[in-house]
Amino acid sequence: MNKNNMQQTPKRVTSRRDFFKTTAKVATVTALTGITTPYLHASKKNNSDNASVKRSDAALIGPNDNIKVTGIESFVLKNSWVFVKVSTDAGIVGWGEMLKDDAKACAAGALEVGDYLVGKDPLRVVHHWQAIHRGAFYRGGPIKTAILSGIDQALWDITGKAYGVPVYKLLGGATRDRIRVYGKLNPETGVNAIKVGPNSGMRQPTKYIEGKKYVDEVVERFKALRDKVGPEVDIGVDFHGAVQPPTAMLLIKALEPYNPWFYEEVVQALNVDVMAELARKTHIPIATGERIFTKWGFREILEKRAATILQPDVCYAGGITELKIIAGMAEAYYSPLAPHNPQGPCSLAASLQIAAAIPNFLIQENGDKEYSDLLAKPLPPVKEGHRNLLTDPGLGITIDEDKLMAQVGEPMPYKPRFDSDDGSVIDW
Numbered sequence: 001m002n003k004n005n006m007q008q009t010p011k012r013v014t015s016r017r018d019f020f021k022t023t024a025k026v027a028t029v030t031a032l033t034g035i036t037t038p039y040l041h042a043s044k045k046n047n048s049d050n051a052s053v054k055r056s057d058a059a060l061i062g063p064n065d066n067i068k069v070t071g072i073e074s075f076v077l078k079n080s081w082v083f084v085k086v087s088t089d090a091g092i093v094g095w096g097e098m099l100k101d102d103a104k105a106c107a108a109g110a111l112e113v114g115d116y117l118v119g120k121d122p123l124r125v126v127h128h129w130q131a132i133h134r135g136a137f138y139r140g141g142p143i144k145t146a147i148l149s150g151i152d153q154a155l156w157d158i159t160g161k162a163y164g165v166p167v168y169k170l171l172g173g174a175t176r177d178r179i180r181v182y183g184k185l186n187p188e189t190g191v192n193a194i195k196v197g198p199n200s201g202m203r204q205p206t207k208y209i210e211g212k213k214y215v216d217e218v219v220e221r222f223k224a225l226r227d228k229v230g231p232e233v234d235i236g237v238d239f240h241g242a243v244q245p246p247t248a249m250l251l252i253k254a255l256e257p258y259n260p261w262f263y264e265e266v267v268q269a270l271n272v273d274v275m276a277e278l279a280r281k282t283h284i285p286i287a288t289g290e291r292i293f294t295k296w297g298f299r300e301i302l303e304k305r306a307a308t309i310l311q312p313d314v315c316y317a318g319g320i321t322e323l324k325i326i327a328g329m330a331e332a333y334y335s336p337l338a339p340h341n342p343q344g345p346c347s348l349a350a351s352l353q354i355a356a357a358i359p360n361f362l363i364q365e366n367g368d369k370e371y372s373d374l375l376a377k378p379l380p381p382v383k384e385g386h387r388n389l390l391t392d393p394g395l396g397i398t399i400d401e402d403k404l405m406a407q408v409g410e411p412m413p414y415k416p417r418f419d420s421d422d423g424s425v426i427d428w
Contacts, residue, residue, distance in 0.1 A: 041408055043073035043111070061090060061162045069122050072114040072151075074098075074107035078409040081344045082146075083399075084110045086154040088122055092161045095399050096153030097315045097346040099146030103411040109147040117151070123162060125155045129321045133294075145293040145318055152319025153350045153395065160394035167395060168356035171324055178386040179355045181367025185233065190384040191368050193234040195264065196225065198243070198251050205251065206419055206426040208244045219254045226258045234261040241265040241291065242427035245274055252282045262287045262309055268427070269301070276306040285309050290340035294318045295325050302333045309362060313340040314350040323351075327358040336362035345371035345379075349395040356389045373407070376400035 061067055067090045075083040082098040098106040132148050160167045168174055182193035198205055200217035237260045248266045264287040266278050279286040289311035292298055301307050310330050312323050327337050339351040355361045368382050376398040380388040390396025417428045
């Protein structure tokens with residue numbers, strides 16, 4: 001992103017208090033006129049003289065140079081992705097992403113962090129992680145941890161840019177030369193790992209105990225896929241925490257003969273003992289983690305051997321700082337990480353920095369996405385099912401703010417789902 005783009009970025013809200021006032025006014029106008037909010041972009045700025053000090057985004061700083069945070073901005077996209085931008089008096093900016101559920105709450109919460117962070121040295125990343133997390137009386141949870149995750153990514157992005165190196169070099173250097181990815185099978189990219197859901201072709205497995213006909217249909221569809229792609233393709237099966245334990249048990253045993261690579265979120269992680277019980281009844285590895293937060297959440301998973309593969313999300317679980325710690329914990333249990341990623345370019349880039357820096361990495365979800373609609377510079381191409389390490393400073397990507405602003409708007413709603421037979425609520 002160039003300086004001109006930075007200077008032309010519209011600033012719609014200048015403080016958290018004004019953010020809520022503006023939101024309330026727009027909501028009132030919307031209710032009266034039916035006009036929808038054109039976009040949601042909020043910021044928290046430092047009005048001190050430091051804000052006028054500018055340097056090149058590519059500039060390095062010396063070990064004795066001072067640098068301060070001057071502002072925090074949040075952006076909610078129409079697809080519900082939430083971005084956070086942290087600015088400094090050195091002209092270096094950092095980007096991160098947060099939880100896509102409760103998008104507006106995350107965007108507003110990021111501004112609240114500005115009350116603490118503006119005016120401070122952004123390079124004390126771990127110190128700020130501790131202060132933001134432990135400074136609250138009520139800690140953790142999806143929204144607070146997501147806010148912390150996005151800020152953490154942005155601070156690592158700034159730190160890498162400040163010293164002119166990608167984040168993985170600040171975490172001990174590369175542990176591999178390239179990173180395996182999964183997404184869509186493609187002979188041109190060489191991607192040979194995918195993930196599918198256990199469905200019959202007509203509906204998801206929503207009943208507490210599905211009958212034999214349904215289970216047989218699921219197995220037949222998976223068998224057909226296995227026959228089509230052959231044994232050289234790794235196929236994970238994502239239960240998405242939407243299958244009740246009795247049905248999950250039926251499906252994991254019935255699918256075993258066709259060698260799934262792993263079973264993901266066979267049940268919700270709210271009752272780890274149930275997940276551990278299912279894990280003991282199959283030789284197929286169990287994967288989980290996309291709805292688990294911080295090292296404390298993963299501790300129980302590891303100790304009870306409820307999963308072999310951990311899938312923390314860098315936008316939910318505590319950012320780069322926390323994923324590095326979770327990876328260290330997992331290594332003691334011989335468990336690899338396969339970071340969760342259903343989001344945007346910051347999510348992928350931060351995950352790739354982790355993948356480059358830990359020894360126990362398995363594969364990156366959606367690592368074959370390119371995000372050309374948000375990036376100013378293309379990612380290294382995927383070849384032979386792998387993507388090369390990101391070598392640009394910071395997260396290794398450049399957000400095109402004009403492209404991003406064109407996508408800012410009212411976020412896509414997440415609505416409850418209901419059983420088509422009796423109208424009861426089902427998981428998704």
